[in-house]
Amino acid sequence: MNIEYMAVSLPKNFILGFTQILLWGGSFFLLAILAKPIVAETGWSHQLVYGALSLAMLVSGMLASKVGKMIDTIARNYNLLYAGFVMGAGLIIIGLSRHFLLFLLGWCVVGVAMAMGLYDALFATLGKKYGKIARKSIVQVTLISGFTTTVVWPLLSFLLNHYGWRNACFVYAGILIVWVFPVHKFLIPEKVQMIEEENASTTIQQELPTGLENTSVFTILLVNFTIGSILMTGISVHLVEILDDNGLPLTMAISVGAMLGPSQVGIRFLDAILPKKTPLNSALVSSVTIFVGLILFLMHHQISFLAVICFGLGNGMRSILRGTLPLWIFGADSYATIMGRLAGLPMVAQALTPLLSGYMIAHFSVKKFVGLLVVLAFVNIITMVVLRNKILNKSRVLSA
Numbered sequence: 001m002n003i004e005y006m007a008v009s010l011p012k013n014f015i016l017g018f019t020q021i022l023l024w025g026g027s028f029f030l031l032a033i034l035a036k037p038i039v040a041e042t043g044w045s046h047q048l049v050y051g052a053l054s055l056a057m058l059v060s061g062m063l064a065s066k067v068g069k070m071i072d073t074i075a076r077n078y079n080l081l082y083a084g085f086v087m088g089a090g091l092i093i094i095g096l097s098r099h100f101l102l103f104l105l106g107w108c109v110v111g112v113a114m115a116m117g118l119y120d121a122l123f124a125t126l127g128k129k130y131g132k133i134a135r136k137s138i139v140q141v142t143l144i145s146g147f148t149t150t151v152v153w154p155l156l157s158f159l160l161n162h163y164g165w166r167n168a169c170f171v172y173a174g175i176l177i178v179w180v181f182p183v184h185k186f187l188i189p190e191k192v193q194m195i196e197e198e199n200a201s202t203t204i205q206q207e208l209p210t211g212l213e214n215t216s217v218f219t220i221l222l223v224n225f226t227i228g229s230i231l232m233t234g235i236s237v238h239l240v241e242i243l244d245d246n247g248l249p250l251t252m253a254i255s256v257g258a259m260l261g262p263s264q265v266g267i268r269f270l271d272a273i274l275p276k277k278t279p280l281n282s283a284l285v286s287s288v289t290i291f292v293g294l295i296l297f298l299m300h301h302q303i304s305f306l307a308v309i310c311f312g313l314g315n316g317m318r319s320i321l322r323g324t325l326p327l328w329i330f331g332a333d334s335y336a337t338i339m340g341r342l343a344g345l346p347m348v349a350q351a352l353t354p355l356l357s358g359y360m361i362a363h364f365s366v367k368k369f370v371g372l373l374v375v376l377a378f379v380n381i382i383t384m385v386v387l388r389n390k391i392l393n394k395s396r397v398l399s400a
Contacts, residue, residue, distance in 0.1 A: 012137075012187050013136075013137050013140035013141050013144065014140070014144055015183055015187060016122065016137070016141050016144075016183065016187060016188075017140065017141040017142070017143065017144025017145045018144060018145075018151075019179065019180055019183045019184070020118070020119065020122065020141060020144070020145035020148075021144070021145050021147065021148045021151050021152060022084075022152070022175060022176060022179060022180070023083060023084070023087060023113070023114075023117045023118055023176070023180065024118065024145065024148045024152070025148055025151070025152030025153075025155070025156070025172075026087050026088075026091060026110070026113075026172055026173075026176055027053075027056065027087060027110050027111075027113065027114050027118070028053070028057075028114070028118075029148055029149060029152055029153070030053075030091075030156070030172075031049065031050060031053055032149075032153065033153055033156040033157055033160060034156065034160065034165045034168065034169075035049050035050065037160060037164070037165040038165055041165070042098075042100075042103075044100055044103070048100065049103075050354065051355075052103055052104055052106075052107040053107060054351040054352070054354060054355060055104060055107055055108060055111065055351070056107040056108065056110045056111030056114060056351075057111065057114070057347055057348070057350055057351030058111070058347075058348055058351045058352075059108050059111030059112060059114075059115070060111045060112070060114035060115040060118075060347050061115075061343070061344045061345065061346070061347030061348035061350075061351060062344065062348070063111075063112060063115035063116075064115050064120060064340045064341075064343035064344040064347055065337075065340040065341045065343075065344050066115075066340065067079050067115045067116060067120075067121055067124075067340050068120070068121075068124055068336045068337045068338070068339050068340015068341060068343065069336070069337045069340055071121065071124045071125055071128060071336035071337075071340070072124075072128060072334055072335070072336035072337040073337075077125055077184070077188065079115075079116040079117065079121050079125075080116065080117055080121055080122065080125055080184040080188065081181055081184050081185060082116065082181070083113050083116040083117025083121070083180055083184075084113075084117070084176040084177055084178075084179060084180025084181055085176075085177055085180075085181065086109060086112055086113035086116060086117075087109075087110055087113030087114075087117065087173075087176050087180075088173035088174065088176040088177040089109055089173070090106045090107065090108075090109030090110035090111075090112075090113060090173075091106070091110065091169040091170070091172055091173035091176070092106075092169065092170060092173050093105055093106030093109060094106035094107065094110070094169050095165075095166040095167070095168075095169030095170050095173070096166075115343075117180065119142075119145075119319075119322060119323065120322070120323075120339050120340065120342075120343040122141065123138055123322065123323030123327075123339060124335060124336035124339035124340065125188060125336065126138060126141075126188075126323075127323065127326075127327045127332055127335040127336065127339070128332060128335050128336045129188065130332075134323075134327060134332075135279075135323075135324045135327065135328075138320060138323040138324055138327075139320055139324070142316075142319050142320050142323075143265065146261065146264055146265035146316070146319075147261075147265065149261060150261070155172075156168060156172070159171050159172065216390070217329065217387065217390060217391070218338070218341075218342075220383050220386055220387045220390070221325070221326065221329070221342065221387065222341075222342055222345060222346075223383050224283075224287075224380055224383045224384060224387070225322065225342055225345075225346045226345050226346045226349050227376050227377075227379060227380045227383070228290075228315075228318050228346070228380060229346035229347070229349050229350040229353075230349050230350070230353050230373075230376060231290060231294070231315075231373055231376060231377055231380075232315050232318070232350075233349075233350045233353040233354065233357075234353055234357050234369070234373055235260075235294075235311060235315075235373070236260075237353070237354050237357065238357060238361065238366070238369070239260065239308070240253050240254055241361070241366060242297055242366055242369075242370060243256055243301070243304050243308075245365075245366035245367065246297065246301045246304055247300075247301035248301050248304055253304075256304050256305050256308055259305060259308045259309055259312065260308050260311070260312045261312070262312070263308065263309045263311075263312025263313050263316060264312045264313070264315055264316030264319065265316065266312075266313070266316070267312070267313045267314075267316035267317050278328065279321055279324045279325040279327075279328040279329075280325065280328065280329075280387070280388050280391060281388075282317055282320075282321060282324075282325075283317075283318075283321050283325050283384050283387075284381070284384045284385065284388060285314075285317065286314045286315075286317035286318050286321060287314070287377070287380045287381045287383075287384045288314075288381055289310055289311075289313050289314030289317070290310075290311055290314035290315060290318070290377050290380070291314075291374065291377040291378055291380070291381055292310050292314075293306075293307050293308070293309075293310030293311030293312075293313075293314060294307070294311065294370060294373050294374045294377050295374060296310060297311075297370050298367065298370055298371065298374070322342075323339070326338050326339060326342060329391070357369060360372070
């Protein structure tokens, strides 16, 4: 079978995207449905329950670099293969927990599975195996997985209403254990012959130093990705609160906030069908679009829907660029290791953001919190301009 066809096959990527939906639903998006009944039954505080998710993200961030290195150096991808088993085990522990320490242990196990199986591990694997043509797979996978809440929240609600939150964890664990292993086993072969797209005569990775320690490009990209994670998490967690503070009635705030998901999916769909720009230019457009969206959050509530759409478009592009931009800059060699190193700090920042943003809102105001996000978004524009200039200047020097 033609390797390029395998890398860009829509049915294959649809299944990989659906697998990402299940993995994200069993981790990052689980408590949106189960937190309330967990708090009601156990008596643990809302902050403690969500703090367990933050702990899982911290664990994932600390393991990201190690997972990336394993993907790069070990032919058999144990991480993707067994992510479903590990996450399923974590959910079983959570469902069995009668003591909060056991609940935390379950979330630590889920955090290990997040590092093994979510976007960064999958993108690293695709980039390592398929090189530049992996971009098409990454775009299609993120397009499908953008429907995570659409698929997972109704499923979790059904399980919760019919079986209770503990049995919901057990059933969901069973789904992960049965589904994830065969998908990654049969759709991502262990050995493929690397091929590149036609007309890809010059690649950026040939123009940059190969040692990450010897270039500032990696550091700039790491800062950009970290700030992007803070912006995404801050808005995702506090979106309804921001809209309510801006003067929208609660029901209207929820309706307007619901436009975030379709906006993110919409831009991914457009990216899949429109003529391709370089990821570097797309990243600059994404940073500017997010900045404009955040500015609009500070304006009159009648244009709040524009703020949500604008931020959603920029953040949807950012999700794709997490995989495609490092691949475009550094190439397939050591791509998995690079992705692991780029994933750690953003995941830690993502874990800490709800705690720190909640403190800032409680002690200052929602508007000051949004103002801080605007400043961070502007810094991200600067980082992307600096990165773009560095790469273009290096290209000019080498071509002279």
